Amino acid sequence: MSITVSQVSKKFGNFQALDNINLDVKPGTLVALLGPSGSGKSTLLRTVAGLETPDQGKIKINGRDTTNLDIRKRNIGFVFQHYALFKHLTVRRNISFGLDIRKKSPQAIKQRVNELLELIQLQGFGDRYPSQLSGGQRQRVALARALAVQPEVLLLDEPFGALDAKVRQELRDWLRRLHDEVHLTSIFVTHDREEAMAVADKIVVMNQGRIEQIGTPAEVYDNPANPFVMSFVGEVNILDHTSPLFKRTNRANSASRLFVRPHDLEIFETPQKHHVAAKVQRIVHLGWEIQLELALGDRSVVSAHLNREEFSRLELELGQQVYLEPRQVKYFEQDQLNYHASSTSNQQIAV
Amino acid sequence: MLTKPKASVILLSIALIYVSVLIFLPSIFIFYEAFHKGIDVFWNSINQRNFWQATKLTLIVTAITVPINTIFGLCAAWVIGRNQFRGRTLLLSIIDLPFSVSPVVAGLAIVLLYGRNGWLGGLLAGLNIKILFAIPAIVLATAFVTMPFVAREVIPVLEEIGEEQETAARTLGANDWQVFYRVTLPNIRWGLLYGVILTNARALGEFGAVAVVSGSILGKTATLPIFVEQAYKNYQAEAAFGSAAILALIGALTLIFKEILETRTHH
Numbered sequence: 001m002s003i004t005v006s007q008v009s010k011k012f013g014n015f016q017a018l019d020n021i022n023l024d025v026k027p028g029t030l031v032a033l034l035g036p037s038g039s040g041k042s043t044l045l046r047t048v049a050g051l052e053t054p055d056q057g058k059i060k061i062n063g064r065d066t067t068n069l070d071i072r073k074r075n076i077g078f079v080f081q082h083y084a085l086f087k088h089l090t091v092r093r094n095i096s097f098g099l100d101i102r103k104k105s106p107q108a109i110k111q112r113v114n115e116l117l118e119l120i121q122l123q124g125f126g127d128r129y130p131s132q133l134s135g136g137q138r139q140r141v142a143l144a145r146a147l148a149v150q151p152e153v154l155l156l157d158e159p160f161g162a163l164d165a166k167v168r169q170e171l172r173d174w175l176r177r178l179h180d181e182v183h184l185t186s187i188f189v190t191h192d193r194e195e196a197m198a199v200a201d202k203i204v205v206m207n208q209g210r211i212e213q214i215g216t217p218a219e220v221y222d223n224p225a226n227p228f229v230m231s232f233v234g235e236v237n238i239l240d241h242t243s244p245l246f247k248r249t250n251r252a253n254s255a256s257r258l259f260v261r262p263h264d265l266e267i268f269e270t271p272q273k274h275h276v277a278a279k280v281q282r283i284v285h286l287g288w289e290i291q292l293e294l295a296l297g298d299r300s301v302v303s304a305h306l307n308r309e310e311f312s313r314l315e316l317e318l319g320q321q322v323y324l325e326p327r328q329v330k331y332f333e334q335d336q337l338n339y340h341a342s343s344t345s346n347q348q349i350a351v
Numbered sequence: 352m353l354t355k356p357k358a359s360v361i362l363l364s365i366a367l368i369y370v371s372v373l374i375f376l377p378s379i380f381i382f383y384e385a386f387h388k389g390i391d392v393f394w395n396s397i398n399q400r401n402f403w404q405a406t407k408l409t410l411i412v413t414a415i416t417v418p419i420n421t422i423f424g425l426c427a428a429w430v431i432g433r434n435q436f437r438g439r440t441l442l443l444s445i446i447d448l449p450f451s452v453s454p455v456v457a458g459l460a461i462v463l464l465y466g467r468n469g470w471l472g473g474l475l476a477g478l479n480i481k482i483l484f485a486i487p488a489i490v491l492a493t494a495f496v497t498m499p500f501v502a503r504e505v506i507p508v509l510e511e512i513g514e515e516q517e518t519a520a521r522t523l524g525a526n527d528w529q530v531f532y533r534v535t536l537p538n539i540r541w542g543l544l545y546g547v548i549l550t551n552a553r554a555l556g557e558f559g560a561v562a563v564v565s566g567s568i569l570g571k572t573a574t575l576p577i578f579v580e581q582a583y584k585n586y587q588a589e590a591a592f593g594s595a596a597i598l599a600l601i602g603a604l605t606l607i608f609k610e611i612l613e614t615r616t617h618h
Contacts, residue, residue: 049522051522071521071522072521077522078522080515080518080519082515084515084516084519085516085519086520087512087538089537097520097523101529142519145519146522149523
């Protein structure tokens with residue numbers, strides 16, 4: 001089922017939480033709303049759910065105008081960051097809550113609950129109480145509870161936010177597989193770019209109540225619309241025209257900034273033409289990835305990431321002199337740096 | 352850190368002596384005085400018209416006051432615990448007012464308001480409705496002094512559980528009543544029960560405000576606590592201690608009832 005958000009704005013007092021949001025979610029897709037806290041991503045989700053009313057604009061679910069529809073009649077499934085399970089009810093009764101309300105027959109309820117317990121791989125946990133489950137299990141029960149009433153769309157508000165790193169990763173992979181099976185139109189909110197990239201078909205990058213860019217994970221990473229998106233979806237070195245890395249391009253002007261991702265800095269032991277000299281200042285081992293801090297001639301510091309093979313081939317040591325060559329950079333003009341740039345004026349230049 | 356045995360023994364003794372002087376000794380003394388001459392003497396001393404009337408009146412007043420203040424307390428708790436608005440703390444203080452105002456003052460206010468020359472007294476007298484020195488005034492006085500208990504017990508529980516479960520219930524299709532009955536009520540049940548028990552205990556035992564508004568007419572408008580006081584004043588020590596023992600027993604039974612309920616339904 002499709003979700004259409006058109007020209008939606010919302011204010012809390014003087015705070016513009018949503019500023020003229022337009023968004024089209026195609027049937028069967030899994031969309032991530034990605035942004036820092038206060039960017040409006042949760043407000044947008046809650047507005048679609050009917051937990052907030054927009055000041056302006058319209059929301060349609062499957063072509064039906066739901067802007068002023070009671071939350072009970074929207075037919076949405078909602079999953080909360082802190083699970084919001086009913087503490088006084090067993091797992092089974094939690095899952096059947098929506099079905100009990102709809103007065104389904106006991107037999108139909110039992111069958112549906114069994115199906116869902118199997119889906120969330122918690123057969124045998126039906127008679128436990130939420131307090132007897134781990135965080136990951138609780139969130140799966142919350143998901144089953146939302147799915148029980150066969151909603152038209154599934155909305156998840158930071159669903160993995162309260163879980164520790166390992167469970168988080170397992171659960172997000174599981175959610176992706178689940179989505180591939182049931183193809184329910186879903187929107188989930190996250191501030192974690194890796195999570196958004198790993199799970200979503202499309203990412204909606206939000207900032208200060210606006211949508212900065214909509215695209216596939218690859219699109220927003222490789223073709224960020226503006227400096228905000230570029231820095232939010234991945235690590236980046238931002239350099240001004242005085243940096244040696246910028247000067248070598250002959251494009252240097254005081255109004256531009258050069259953006260280069262740490263893994264796009266290639267490192268050489270011997271200098272070639274145009275290479276920029278740097279000194280290894282710090283080495284951080286992260287298992288499969290090695291992060292370097294490199295001091296340039298003007299004492300500014302850039303970060304470079306290499307894999308283990310590259311690192312051991314180069315035999316780098318602290319204090320060593322190396323030479324840099326960016327594989328790919330992006331330029332953004334100064335006037336875009338207020339993070340509200342239009343998406344048309346960026347340029348991509350292979351160096 | 353290890354606790355020093357000596358210090359803990361001293362502290363424990365002080366606490367024990369304090370509790371004994373305040374609670375254990377008086378309770379034992381009441382039951383001793385009521386029963387030490389035998390069960391027949393106890394029974395004969397309380398088996399009188401005035402005692403039964405006082406018991407009946409106390410039960411009637413309690414049966415009216417407790418449900419009213421339970422419903423009021425739930426509403427007040429919901430307004431205060433689920434909404435943010437200007438004057439929220441002021442409202443909370445107003446609900447606490449019966450804790451801080453002497454019951455005698457409250458009784459006096461009722462007398463002045465509903466008396467023959469009071470703002471409402473004249474009007475109601477014209478309609479031939481009797482408030483003072485009758486059940487309505489006793490209910491009013493009792494309701495006033497027991498008003499805060501339910502709200503006070505439920506508000507912190509409501510705040511602690513938060514709104515998320517209720518919101519979740521609504522996304523699953525529950526209407527307001529279903530949200531309250533299926534989600535809110537089970538979550539607040541212990542706080543609510545405790546509030547009701549406190550309300551009940553206070554309603555049974557209220558003396559000051561009721562003494563002022565009821566006229567304390569034995570056999571007519573005297574409640575159990577007033578009967579105890581009157582009997583004692585009239586040198587009927589056996590009747591006084593006998594009925595006091597009954598009051599204490601009802602209080603103890605309420606607490607036992609609460610314990611049973613808690614152990615039965617707790618998981």
